[in-house]
Amino acid sequence: MKGKIIPVLKYVLLFTVTFFLLFFAFKGISVKAVLRELLKAKFGWLLLSIIISLIALISRGYRWKLLIEPLGYRPSLKNTTYAVMVGYLANLAFPRLGEVTRCGSLGTAENIPLNKLLGTVVVERIIDVISLLICILLVTIFEFERLGNFLKKIFTDPLNARLTQFTSFTIGFVIVIIVVLILVALILLFIRYSKRKSGSKWTALINGFIKGLVSIKHLDKPWLFVFHSVFIWLLYYLSVYVCLFALPFTSDLGFAAALFLLVAGGLGMSAPVQGGIGAYHLLVSQGLLLYGVKLENGLSFATLLHSLQLVTVITTGSAAMLLFFIQRKKQKAHFAPATSGH
Numbered sequence: 001m002k003g004k005i006i007p008v009l010k011y012v013l014l015f016t017v018t019f020f021l022l023f024f025a026f027k028g029i030s031v032k033a034v035l036r037e038l039l040k041a042k043f044g045w046l047l048l049s050i051i052i053s054l055i056a057l058i059s060r061g062y063r064w065k066l067l068i069e070p071l072g073y074r075p076s077l078k079n080t081t082y083a084v085m086v087g088y089l090a091n092l093a094f095p096r097l098g099e100v101t102r103c104g105s106l107g108t109a110e111n112i113p114l115n116k117l118l119g120t121v122v123v124e125r126i127i128d129v130i131s132l133l134i135c136i137l138l139v140t141i142f143e144f145e146r147l148g149n150f151l152k153k154i155f156t157d158p159l160n161a162r163l164t165q166f167t168s169f170t171i172g173f174v175i176v177i178i179v180v181l182i183l184v185a186l187i188l189l190f191i192r193y194s195k196r197k198s199g200s201k202w203t204a205l206i207n208g209f210i211k212g213l214v215s216i217k218h219l220d221k222p223w224l225f226v227f228h229s230v231f232i233w234l235l236y237y238l239s240v241y242v243c244l245f246a247l248p249f250t251s252d253l254g255f256a257a258a259l260f261l262l263v264a265g266g267l268g269m270s271a272p273v274q275g276g277i278g279a280y281h282l283l284v285s286q287g288l289l290l291y292g293v294k295l296e297n298g299l300s301f302a303t304l305l306h307s308l309q310l311v312t313v314i315t316t317g318s319a320a321m322l323l324f325f326i327q328r329k330k331q332k333a334h335f336a337p338a339t340s341g342h
Contacts, residue, residue: 037247037300045246046308049239053312056235060084063228067120068112070218075110082320083109089317092275092310099125105324123216131233132266139263142256146290237262243305249297250288257291265305275313280306 061081068075087102103117219225241258244250250257264287268280281302288298 037249037297038304040248041246041304045242046304049243049246049305049308050312052235052239052242053309054316056232056239057081057084057088057316059228059232059235063225063232064120064124066219066221066225066228067123067216068117069220071112071116071120073110073112075106075112079106079109079324082106082324085313085316085320086324088313089321092313092317095272095274109324109327127229131229132263132270135233135237135259135263135266139256139260143260146260236266240265240305243301243308246304247297247301249293250301253291253293260290261287275310276306 058077058081061084062077064084065075065077065080068080083102083106086105087098089098090101091098099118099121100114103114103121106112107114107117216225237258240262241255244253244258261284264283265276265280268283269276271279281299284302284305285295285298288301289295293301
């Protein structure tokens with residue numbers, strides 16, 4: 001019973017955080033006005049943005065394929081791309097569920113151990129974090145003042161306001177408790193792991209995970225992996241940039257603004273809420289304020305861009321799930337033993 005209640009409580013908590021962020025982002029804003037501005041969007045630019053996003057999904061599928069091949073498996077680009085799409089869809093239900101879901105989908109389709117695939121996904125996540133940090137560095141170079149004002153408004157000022165509500169004793173006490181809990185958890189994990197036998201299933205899982213993690217050291221085509229890692233984020237950038245032309249109040253913003261919004265949106269999508277909902281709207285709209293775009297219009301753009309991503313994820317993810325299902329049915333029919341005649 002306890003095992004069922006905890007996931008439900010986590011989901012309710014995340015949904016509450018999502019609702020709070022959306023409420024905070026749209027506080028004092030006319031939703032009707034936001035929707036009215038959305039209706040002015042130029043469809044051609046939106047379609048181009050969706051096409052660019054689809055190419056990015058295929059590029060992600062190919063990059064993942066490159067990571068898996070050193071493990072001794074040769075998955076098809078079709079299946080790795082389908083799995084990536086399914087993973088993004090699963091993330092809408094619960095943050096980070098997509099990583100496990102896409103590994104499970106590809107593992108079933110290509111008969112690859114789940115633990116090895118999880119290791120490759122961790123590598124991908126590390127590369128993505130590094131890529132986002134590089135984008136932040138570029139924004140720091142080109143938009144230093146705006147980035148400073150953005151971070152101050154979104155993070156520093158609210159944090160300072162909260163910290164002033166606590167005494168130094170309270171802060172110190174909380175820090176001590178957190179450190180103690182972390183140490184206890186690490187000790188318990190160490191004791192539990194030390195009791196495992198070297199040939200146990202748990203050890204096999206860890207070893208498989210490590211193999212997946214170090215697969216990047218044995219890439220057959222390292223420069224192609226680097227190319228796709230850059231290409232994916234270039235496509236993310238272009239998908240934001242072309243969307244600027246879809247609405248009149250953002251059409252005059254340039255290349256630097258698109259990079260700034262990519263970073264703001266990337267931070268929003270990294271938030272531990274379903275699909276970055278709320279966090280994405282808040283950060284992108286606040287970022288546009290720094291470029292002289294009214295909050296109401298900024299929320300219209302953020303809603304438009306995020307909705308495009310949702311439509312792409314839901315459509316491609318659902319289609320990929322259906323294609324996986326059809327593929328498995330064909331495989332079962334092909335390998336099913338012939339029955340005797342009646």
